[in-house]
Structure formats: C-alpha cells, structure tokens
Amino acid sequence: MANTETLERFFSYVDQNQEHYVTRLREAVAIPSVSSDADHREDVYRMGDWLIGLFKQLNISYEAAEPGTHVLDGKTLKLPPILLGTYGNDPNKKTILVYGHYDVQPALIEDGWRSDPWKLTEDSTGRLVGRGSSDDKGPIIGWLNAIEAHQKAGIEFPVNLKICFEGMEENESEGLDDLILREANRYFKGVDAVCISDNYWLGVTKPCLTYGLRGISYFKVTVSGPGRDLHSGVFGGTVYEPMTDLIILFSKLVTSDGKILIPGINDDVAELTDEEKETYKAIEFKIQDLQSAIESQTNLFDNETQTLQARWRYPSLSIHGIEGAFSAPGVKTVLPCKVSGKFSIRSVPNMDPDKVTACVEKYLKEEFAKLGSKNKLNIESLHGAKAWVSSPNHWNFVAAAKAVEKVFKCKPDLTREGGSIPVTLTFQDALNKNVLLLPMGRGDDGAHSTNEKLDRSNYIQGIKLLGTYLHEVAAVKST
Ligand code: BES
Ligand code: ZN
Numbered sequence: 001m002a003n004t005e006t007l008e009r010f011f012s013y014v015d016q017n018q019e020h021y022v023t024r025l026r027e028a029v030a031i032p033s034v035s036s037d038a039d040h041r042e043d044v045y046r047m048g049d050w051l052i053g054l055f056k057q058l059n060i061s062y063e064a065a066e067p068g069t070h071v072l073d074g075k076t077l078k079l080p081p082i083l084l085g086t087y088g089n090d091p092n093k094k095t096i097l098v099y100g101h102y103d104v105q106p107a108l109i110e111d112g113w114r115s116d117p118w119k120l121t122e123d124s125t126g127r128l129v130g131r132g133s134s135d136d137k138g139p140i141i142g143w144l145n146a147i148e149a150h151q152k153a154g155i156e157f158p159v160n161l162k163i164c165f166e167g168m169e170e171n172e173s174e175g176l177d178d179l180i181l182r183e184a185n186r187y188f189k190g191v192d193a194v195c196i197s198d199n200y201w202l203g204v205t206k207p208c209l210t211y212g213l214r215g216i217s218y219f220k221v222t223v224s225g226p227g228r229d230l231h232s233g234v235f236g237g238t239v240y241e242p243m244t245d246l247i248i249l250f251s252k253l254v255t256s257d258g259k260i261l262i263p264g265i266n267d268d269v270a271e272l273t274d275e276e277k278e279t280y281k282a283i284e285f286k287i288q289d290l291q292s293a294i295e296s297q298t299n300l301f302d303n304e305t306q307t308l309q310a311r312w313r314y315p316s317l318s319i320h321g322i323e324g325a326f327s328a329p330g331v332k333t334v335l336p337c338k339v340s341g342k343f344s345i346r347s348v349p350n351m352d353p354d355k356v357t358a359c360v361e362k363y364l365k366e367e368f369a370k371l372g373s374k375n376k377l378n379i380e381s382l383h384g385a386k387a388w389v390s391s392p393n394h395w396n397f398v399a400a401a402k403a404v405e406k407v408f409k410c411k412p413d414l415t416r417e418g419g420s421i422p423v424t425l426t427f428q429d430a431l432n433k434n435v436l437l438l439p440m441g442r443g444d445d446g447a448h449s450t451n452e453k454l455d456r457s458n459y460i461q462g463i464k465l466l467g468t469y470l471h472e473v474a475a476v477k478s479t
Helices: 004-016 018-029 038-056 135-154 176-183 244-248 274-281 288-293 306-312 351-373 396-410 423-431 456-475
Strands: 061-063 069-072 075-078 080-089 093-103 125-131 162-167 193-196 208-210 215-224 316-323 338-347 374-384 411-414 435-437 453-455
Touching: 004 018, 004 135, 004 208, 018 038, 018 135, 018 456, 038 075, 038 080, 075 274, 080 176, 080 208, 093 135, 125 135, 125 456, 135 162, 135 453, 135 456, 176 423, 193 396, 193 423, 193 456, 208 396, 208 435, 215 244, 215 288, 215 351, 244 316, 244 338, 244 351, 274 306, 288 306, 316 423, 351 374, 396 435, 396 456, 423 435, 453 456
Parallel strands: 093 162, 093 193, 193 435, 208 411
Antiparallel strands: 061 080, 069 075, 080 162, 125 453, 215 338, 215 374, 316 338
C-alpha cells in the first residue's frame, strides 16, 4: 500500500497545480467535440489530437484505432479515433483499464446558458461551467493529470494503465463494441479490472461508487402521408394529418406521472428483494438534492426510496423530440407531410432489448390501426443496450472505497444509476473482469443540460481520488 507520506506528496503536488489543471480543462472545453453533429466532426478529431498531444507529453504510448465510417445527416463521415493508451508494462503490477469519452453533447447559448458553453467560466462559488466539464472531459483529463502528478512529484506509478478514450459515446459508441471484441486478446489482454469515471455523485456532498446502470432502447416513429407540406387553410379538414396521428400515438406511450402504457414492458423487471430493499436505507439522498438538480419542484415522488428505485431499478419512458415539426417562433400555418417522433425506454434487469422492441412495435401498430388513418407508419429501433449490475463487494470496489476514505474522509455510498454507458457491459462480458464506476462530479452538474459544470473542488479532489484508487487497487488482495 502507498504509504501516507507518498499520498500526501501526491495530494500536495495536485493542490499546488490547481491552476494548471483548470487551464488544461479550459483548453479541452474550448474544443466543441459534439459527436452527434456532422458540422462538428472536425472538432471531435481535433479533440482526439489534443489528447494525443497530452499522451506524447506524458510518455503514454498509444494507438489511434480508426473504427471506419458512418452516415450522419446524409453525410458519410469518418468515425473519430478510439485512443488506446498504454502506460507501464511491469509484470509485477496489476493492469487497470480506464475508459472515458472525449465527445460531448451539443450546446447552444440560446438554450439558456449563462455563459459561452465553450469557454470554461468559473463563478464565485468555484463552479467551472462549460460543456463537457463534468461529462466527461474533467474525468478523462483527471486520469492524465494524476499520471503527470506522479511523474513530476517523483512517485512511482502503482499500476500498469490501459487507457481507452472514445469520441462517439454520446452517439451510440459506434465501432467501439467491435473493437473491444477484436482486441480482447491483444490490446486488452492482461487487464485485471476496469474503472470508468463517467457518472456523478448522487447528491452534492458525498462521493459514491456505482455498480449498476440502466440500459436504453431508442425509437424513431415516422408518420407520413401527403407528398409535400401543405397549407392548413387550404387542406386542413380534408386530409389525414401526420402530426395529429403522431401526437395521438405518443399520448398513448406513457402517463403524465410516468407509467409506461406499452403492454409487456414491465413483465421482466427483476423482483425487488428484501435484501435490495435494505440497501436503500443506507443511502444519503434527499428530495432536495433532486429538486436542486432539476431546478424545480416538479418531482414525481416525495419519498426518497421511491425516487431512487424509479431511477435505478424500474424502466422509464421519455419523449425527446419531433423531426419535421414546425418549431420556429411565429405562426406558420404549415401542415407537415412527414414527422418523426423520438422516444426512449430506459431498461433494467432482466429486460431484453429485443423483447422491448417487439412490444413497442406491436403496440404502436395496433394503436395506429385503431386510428383508421390513411397515413403510413414506420417504426425504427435506433439503439438497444442492456442494463448492467455488478458486484460492489469485489476487490475493485473495496480499493475504490478505501481511496474515497483517504481523500474525502468518509465512506462512499454504493449506488446504481439511471443513465446508460453501454460499453460497461461489453467490457465486463468481453474481458470477464469487474467494472467499477467512480464518479468525479456532483449530482447537480447538469450533464447534457444547460450550464453544465464541474466544481473546482470535485475536479481537484477527483484527480486525487483517481490517483489514490490506483494505489489502493495495486495494494488490495485480488482474490
Ligand atoms: N455520462 C453519461 C452516462 C450517465 C448518465 C451515467 C447519467 C450516470 C447517470 C453518458 O455520457 C451518457 O449520457 N450516455 C448516454 C448513452 C446513450 C447515448 C446510449 C445516455 O445515458 O443517454
Ligand atoms: Zn458521459
């Protein structure tokens, strides 16, 4: 185990170099690496190059795997490289694989950002505001900062590190699963455990270790009819309107209080055992944490356990948007000829994505038939990933818990999460190794939302946490 003196030296080096780390994060946030927008693809490549520059600076050897091409907005585009770094190759040390993503969600100032989303801005309470600050640039740079701090402070690195950073996580991780399966016995060979820092604390004060994620099934439902957009004054009342049909269909998916109306969706949900019920009691979470994260009091439940269960262990259905609908300000009296609505279902153990798709298709077709409309219905399943649950008793988690105690002087909560990181299950299954989620940011960071932030203290303490985890995982008995 790393002695206290070594860790203190590491901590004090990190504290003294705060500004350097913030500047580094600022540089990364300034690159708008939005993977879901063809116009930003160059920026995603640029972000990959920026990381490669850092790899070189830190003597991390790397391969930049090119996963091929895909079609986005009708354009064939090169997928961003998957960076595979290797730091250390000592047969006497454990090998830890860390994963993260360098792409980000879109961000437009007019959506309600208080500052330019691509300019990391620190407010008076130490919040570093900018797109990707928490999801996931802060954490991935955190790993690299920890390496640098060891080098500069003259501390031996405790493990061999494999680093897998991708640039397509926010866009279904295209190409990643294939690469992992292909490389399982080459690049990923010898990995002892996996750690992903791409989620958040439950609240705003206490760190957690996460051992479960929900899966996701994403659907696009298109209703089309007329050959072109029509004037509602001329044709309204004389044609079957695609938008009307779509809205009626979507109104049958879920109730306002979150109950999914599609038959069969809830059938396979894992039973809530007494043992699982017990686990919620220990968790520090208040409805106010939720309210502060959603910046409102529009929570469905007033009860903490019910809220956590709804987020972690029951499915939910969310409606995301409608392509082709009139969305500009003003009173355009158009009658759109083709509209595509998008929704997704977050799935839980033991749901099967194929069955979810079958239930959705059957139900929507039946409900559409009931309308007696002459329009056409098309249902596409855009993405399907299973839920993941792991064992928080594994030595990987034990080491992380010790690291939390050393850095934060408290025991972490053991949590599951409502979001999805599909590669988690791929790593677990393809490498047959334990995967741990070790978050850096807080529950109110606003990932995917306006004014996403990472608190300076979470960033700096997070760098210490990731480094200390590597010391603890090196020392823990792996049997
Ligand atoms: N960092 C999130 C995953 C996450 C979200 C973890 C919430 C814990 C809580 C990740 O970047 C993400 O947003 N993933 C997508 C995956 C999807 C595109 C397949 C998600 O959950 O929507
Ligand atoms: Zn993320």
